[in-house]
Amino acid sequence: MQSNMCQLPWTGLEISSSGQYKPCCLYKQPLKGMDVTTHSIKDAMNSKEMEDLRNEFRANKKPAGCEKCWKEETAGKKSKRLLLWDKSPVLGEMHVKKDKIAPRYLEIKLGNICNLKCRICSATSSSLWANEGIKNNARNKEKYLEINEQSRWPRKENKAFDNLDELLKDVRYFQITGGEPLLIKEQFDILQRCIDLGVANKIEVHYNTNGTIFPEQALKEIWPKFKRVELAFSIDDIGNRFEYQRHPAKWNVVSENIKRISDMNLPNISVQICTTLSFFNAYYLDEMAEQVDEWMPDYWHINCLHHPIEFDVQHLGPKMKDSIVNKLSKCAKRKADMKTAIDYIKSGPINKTDSLLSITQNTIKQLDMTRNESYREVFAEFNTDVLESIDNQ
Numbered sequence: 001m002q003s004n005m006c007q008l009p010w011t012g013l014e015i016s017s018s019g020q021y022k023p024c025c026l027y028k029q030p031l032k033g034m035d036v037t038t039h040s041i042k043d044a045m046n047s048k049e050m051e052d053l054r055n056e057f058r059a060n061k062k063p064a065g066c067e068k069c070w071k072e073e074t075a076g077k078k079s080k081r082l083l084l085w086d087k088s089p090v091l092g093e094m095h096v097k098k099d100k101i102a103p104r105y106l107e108i109k110l111g112n113i114c115n116l117k118c119r120i121c122s123a124t125s126s127s128l129w130a131n132e133g134i135k136n137n138a139r140n141k142e143k144y145l146e147i148n149e150q151s152r153w154p155r156k157e158n159k160a161f162d163n164l165d166e167l168l169k170d171v172r173y174f175q176i177t178g179g180e181p182l183l184i185k186e187q188f189d190i191l192q193r194c195i196d197l198g199v200a201n202k203i204e205v206h207y208n209t210n211g212t213i214f215p216e217q218a219l220k221e222i223w224p225k226f227k228r229v230e231l232a233f234s235i236d237d238i239g240n241r242f243e244y245q246r247h248p249a250k251w252n253v254v255s256e257n258i259k260r261i262s263d264m265n266l267p268n269i270s271v272q273i274c275t276t277l278s279f280f281n282a283y284y285l286d287e288m289a290e291q292v293d294e295w296m297p298d299y300w301h302i303n304c305l306h307h308p309i310e311f312d313v314q315h316l317g318p319k320m321k322d323s324i325v326n327k328l329s330k331c332a333k334r335k336a337d338m339k340t341a342i343d344y345i346k347s348g349p350i351n352k353t354d355s356l357l358s359i360t361q362n363t364i365k366q367l368d369m370t371r372n373e374s375y376r377e378v379f380a381e382f383n384t385d386v387l388e389s390i391d392n393q
Helices: 041-045 048-058 064-074 080-087 089-098 127-136 138-150 164-170 185-197 216-225 239-245 251-264 282-295 318-329 335-346 353-371 384-391
Strands: 012-015 105-109 173-177 204-209 228-234 269-277 299-304
Touching (some): 012 041, 064 080, 127 138, 164 185, 173 185, 228 251, 239 251, 251 269, 251 282, 269 282, 269 335, 282 318, 282 335, 299 335, 318 335
Parallel strands (some): 012 105, 173 204, 228 269, 269 299
16 A cells, blocks of 8 residues: 555545535545536546546555645644544555445535534535625625525435435445534435445444534434444533634533433444634643543544634744643643644744734634624633734724
């Protein structure tokens, strides 16, 4: 196996919330001329563009579309490419060596239905974001309306799941994100079909959920039929900082839902925490580590935000980085995780810092005004210069 090899061009595919196909969720752009209205999953996996990508990996190249993985690996972090090799080395190697193309690993975003409008999110992943844009941004109203319309693809005629029964017999891993997947009925329809076909016990399901929904029916009637279900709760911070970043979620509701599901001790349910490292929470990651220790999940994954670029911590100025690194270095909890975050923060070029900081300030202030919130009040300890410049605009 070549050292740069990724198995996903042989085994995986993503369907975005707008119904476009990508080799995976981190790939830079969707496949050209391919979406759910015109092509099936099988068509997309066997397209010329996917074959070209496989040829790049066969030649041990680093495809440009995979830059997010290369960026994380340069920073010493395990990328999605490497994590998937850890998860399924035998299956992946068999597909690559035998050149067998089959949908073993499907990432599906069944639209943008969501009950939150997180600061690091966008309209393509949140209907609340889009609705806020429709209400408050007259200039781009049509764009937001179009995003919501495209995100309705699961409820329209489409070719994505042509020959669904045949497709499900190949699948071994679903990654279901959103929007908020627990609000989207269509994903439960797909899982119920897996049960009806008798293949559910071969399939693992991974969710990224915002934690606001307690999925009582799924916990009792659907998920116990599957080989394994991973509930990765997207928790970036605690208390009022959590509520600011994931508006309008309530910290006490989400934390109680995590505890309730953990206390059920269901044998095939894995409770995980996924924290996205960004401008908003990097300074407070040590406090997040203490909360993770209190919950004791099966796994804590620190995801690195790449876009929007103004919230990518690699692009902070030297003083900001030093302030964050000094604080995290003193953390006595989860030292390996702290090191992963610190290495990512310290690595990478500092591009157009002044320009990006201005964009950061403007974005924060605009949303503060729209939502009647205050970055300065919530993040009072972090970087007085940034707070003052936001206040004075």
